[in-house]
Amino acid sequence: MTHEILISGFGGQGVLFAGKLLAYAAMLEEKYVSWLPSYGPEMRGGTANCSVIISDEPVSCPLVTNPTVLVAMNAPSLDKFEDSVTKDGKIFTDASLISQEFKRNDTSNFAIPSTKMAEELQASKLSNMVLLGKVVKETSVLPFESIINALKKTVPASKQAMLEINKKALETGFNA
Amino acid sequence: MEQVFKRPHALVDVSEHYCPGCGHGIVHRLVAEVLDELDIEGKTIGVAPVGCAVFAYNYFECDMQEAAHGRAPAVATGIKRVHPDKVVFTYQGDGDLAAIGTAETVHAAARGENITVIFINNAIYGMTGGQMAPTSLMGQVTQTTPYGRTEQNQGFPIHVCEMLSTLDGVALAQRTTINSVKAIKETKAAIKKAFQNQIDKKGFSIVEVVSTCPTNWGKTPVEAMKWLEENMLPVYPLGVYKDKE
Amino acid sequence: MSEKVLMKGNEALAEAAIQAGCKHFFGYPITPQTEVAAYMAKQMPKRDGTFLQAESEVAAINMVYGAAGAGARVMTSSSSPGISLKQEGISYIAGADLPCVIVNIVRGGPGLGGIQPAQSDYFQATKGGGHGDYHLVVFAPSSVQELVNLTKEAFDVADIYRMPVMIMGDGMLGQMMEPVEFGAYTPREIPEKTWATTGTEMKRKHNVVNSLYITASDLEELILERQKRYDVIEEKEARFEAYKTEDAEIIVTAYGITARIAQTAVNKAREQGIKVGMIRPITLWPFPKKAFAELDTNKVKNVLCVEMSMGQMVEDVRLSLDCKIPVDFFGRTGGVVPTPDEVLTKIKALYEGR
Structure with missing residues (x-):
């Protein structure tokens, strides 16, 4: 089984971190994994995306061109990548920021107001974690616990409060 | 019978390729005498330039590296970072140090790289046969300034000691010459100080020696010495420009 | 660790x-x-x-x-x-x-x-x-x-x-x-680095x-x-990796990250019944000439070199093969990364044109 995941949004939305957490969790689960960011001139607010491949077999091409899972955190990302999603793939969007309808009807589409949900947790920047929670719920990529395990490993012990709020955001998305 | 004068140990016993009346031979000897007197030959690594002194690696008994044109301060930086307790010096001419290698010179000085730089300024390119140097004088006729160096075309000579003395990393910037026994003794004292500074970990030390190039100046050795006094010393005043005590 | x-x-x-x-x-x-x-x-x-x-x-x-x-x-x-x-x-x-x-x-x-x-x-x-x-x-x-x-x-x-x-x-x-x-x-x-400039310590001749x-x-x-x-x-020291080459009629060759892209294309082509394999040079100099020179010319009909350039390694591939097998090239350049599907299309075209 191979999951080809593309996470896309504005720089600063935590696109790269969400992908990194997923990749880290997959590594802890002994899966084959690759994480590839888009990169460009350093600019806050520019577009960013990352390709994450999680597989039971060695990953050959690390570039995701036809995602099985697309996480679009802003409208330009949905515009750009919606067509590339595989048939029967899954698309996740932040309904707080994206008002447009999905064009695809051969994919499973999940629009949740993740920014708003994160704001309700007093953590407006954790829209990425809310969406990631939803991805874990709706796909067979990884078990929820492995994401939490990865979180524990990536967030330093000195920042326990951050761990808690990230965990809460993931749970909120998972239960949405 | 007491021997009162001999070849310094740090100077290889070969005949050098320098022209009659050239200052390199004198300065080579002074460096070697200093290596002997400070008893540092065995722990010294020298860096030779590109230019007339390119074969300096054959003339010093200490370990030597030959650098690309202008890069001696960068090469010396690499050596010094590997062997911080060894003594590292560069020996460079005006084209090497102040034209193609200006960036390397300025930044090694700015870093306060704990090395010693011996800089021979004779206002001309020697090895390639007498072209304009960054230190050529206004009006000076060379192969590449056949009508003389002009303000409009080539601009002005670089005063290395004055320029480097503005940098905090520089411990010593001193200009000397070799036109008399007294001047040679002063040059030796400056070179010795520049090495002692390194041993004392004071930072970047440079001694600029105003020197002669009779061949490319088109003069006899005696005329060249006179030309140096009359033309170079007014433009390049001798003295200590920076001495961080 | x-x-x-x-x-x-x-x-x-x-x-x-x-x-x-x-x-x-x-x-x-x-x-x-x-x-x-x-x-x-x-x-x-x-x-x-x-x-x-x-x-x-x-x-x-x-x-x-x-x-x-x-x-x-x-x-x-x-x-x-x-x-x-x-x-x-x-x-x-x-x-x-x-x-x-x-x-x-x-x-x-x-x-x-x-x-x-x-x-x-x-x-x-x-x-x-x-x-x-x-x-x-x-x-x-x-x-x-x-x-x-x-x-x-x-x-x-x-x-x-x-x-x-x-x-x-x-x-x-x-x-x-x-x-x-x-x-x-x-x-x-x-x-031992006996040639290094470490200071003679007055014990040896100077190193230059x-x-x-x-x-x-x-x-x-x-x-x-x-x-x-x-x-x-x-x-x-010449090194390469061979991937599914035993029965291959087409050999794709690529190095570095491009080899990963090409490998995906090779796998997809295999799923479609195309006998294709890959040679991945690991050392570019020395170039693994033998990997190409020893290809069975009765079996291998085409070699396809894929690069993120206008075709540079392909010259070494051609020299190694000495004109014994035709060599095609596919490349994207300027920072554009070829996709596995683009490579697959090229493989299929070669396969159909045999």
């Missing part, structure tokens, strides 16, 4: 270098390899090493020259335009028979080019780059793990043959993260690190000696 860690290629290679005993790093920032310098800047002071940001790539490579001549394990890294600037120093390092490791995380060119991944520095890396008769050993890893392994080995190869070794990656390999193990590396046998030989016959003699060493390297 056999636990897996998730690391960016650039950081992983820096860590591998430190583990290989690299104590000195001289560099200058340039995208997309800056993480190498940043990692070194953070780690070297804590691990008894030196990181120095030079005033230019030119200065950095000459610091490498000095440090290598002084007997240290030393590295510099850059990306295409910066590697062009380093060519002077690389030629001198080769000419003075000094060991060092140079990393090129290649980006689009020529000129300032772009910052996206490319492989258009193949000629520069394998055919000289600087002036004079010389070679670098060039490693082309295709995964973060291989990048780590080859970086460690690069220092040994450099020391054994007294020559610069280049690690040639690309922006994608440098930026991507993969799980990597820093397992125990078994070092190769390294000769130099590339100047003013008498033509002396220089020729030295180059011929070096050529003998190159011959040994060509014989012993």
Whole structure:
């Protein structure tokens, strides 16, 4: 089984971190994994995306061109990548920021107001974690616990409060 | 019978390729005498330039590296970072140090790289046969300034000691010459100080020696010495420009 | 340290270098390899090493020259335009028979080019780059793990043959993260550096690190000696990986990250019943000529070379095959990465045209 995941949004939305957490969790689960960011001139607010491949077999091409899972955190990302999603793939969007309808009807589409949900947790920047929670719920990529395990490993012990709020955001998305 | 004068140990016993009346031979000897007197030959690594002194690696008994044109301060930086307790010096001419290698010179000085730089300024390119140097004088006729160096075309000579003395990393910037026994003794004292500074970990030390190039100046050795006094010393005043005590 | 860690290629290679005993790093920032310098800047002071940001790539490579001549394990890294600037120093390092490791995380060119991944520095890396008769050993890893392994080995190869070794990656390999193990590396046998300028301590004749030989016959003699060493390297150090080649009628060849893309295409083609395999050169110099020369001409009908350039390695592929099998080329360039589907389309066209 191979999951080809593309996470896309504005720089600063935590696109790269969400992908990194997923990749880290997959590594802890002994899966084959690759994480590839888009990169460009350093600019806050520019577009960013990352390709994450999680597989039971060695990953050959690390570039995701036809995602099985697309996480679009802003409208330009949905515009750009919606067509590339595989048939029967899954698309996740932040309904707080994206008002447009999905064009695809051969994919499973999940629009949740993740920014708003994160704001309700007093953590407006954790829209990425809310969406990631939803991805874990709706796909067979990884078990929820492995994401939490990865979180524990990536967030330093000195920042326990951050761990808690990230965990809460993931749970909120998972239960949405 | 007491021997009162001999070849310094740090100077290889070969005949050098320098022209009659050239200052390199004198300065080579002074460096070697200093290596002997400070008893540092065995722990010294020298860096030779590109230019007339390119074969300096054959003339010093200490370990030597030959650098690309202008890069001696960068090469010396690499050596010094590997062997911080060894003594590292560069020996460079005006084209090497102040034209193609200006960036390397300025930044090694700015870093306060704990090395010693011996800089021979004779206002001309020697090895390639007498072209304009960054230190050529206004009006000076060379192969590449056949009508003389002009303000409009080539601009002005670089005063290395004055320029480097503005940098905090520089411990010593001193200009000397070799036109008399007294001047040679002063040059030796400056070179010795520049090495002692390194041993004392004071930072970047440079001694600029105003020197002669009779061949490319088109003069006899005696005329060249006179030309140096009359033309170079007014433009390049001798003295200590920076001495961080 | 056999636990897996998730690391960016650039950081992983820096860590591998430190583990290989690299104590000195001289560099200058340039995208997309800056993480190498940043990692070194953070780690070297804590691990008894030196990181120095030079005033230019030119200065950095000459610091490498000095440090290598002084007997240290030393590295510099850059990306295409910066590697062009380093060519002077690389030629001198080769000419003075000094060991060092140079990393090129290649980006689009020529000129300032772009910052996206490319492989258009193949000629520069394998055919000289600087002036004079010389070679670098060039490693082309295709995964973060291989990048780590080859970086460690690069220092040994450099020391054994007294020559610069280049690690040639690309922006994608440098930026991507993969799980990597820093397992125990078994070092190769390294000769003592009796030639290094460490100070004579008045116990030996002076050592001179130099590339100047003013008498033509002396220089020729030295180059011929070096050529003998190159011959040994060509014989012993050429490396490649063969993938599903046994029954293949079409051979795809690619190196570095492009080989990963091509491999996906090969797998997809296999699913469609096309007998296709892949040869992935791991050393670009020495080029693994035998891998191609020994292909069964009765079986293999086509070779397809895929690169992120306008076709540079393809020349070595053609030379190795000596016109025995037709060689086609597919490339994207300027920072555009070929997709597996593009490569697949090319494979299918060749298969149908047999």
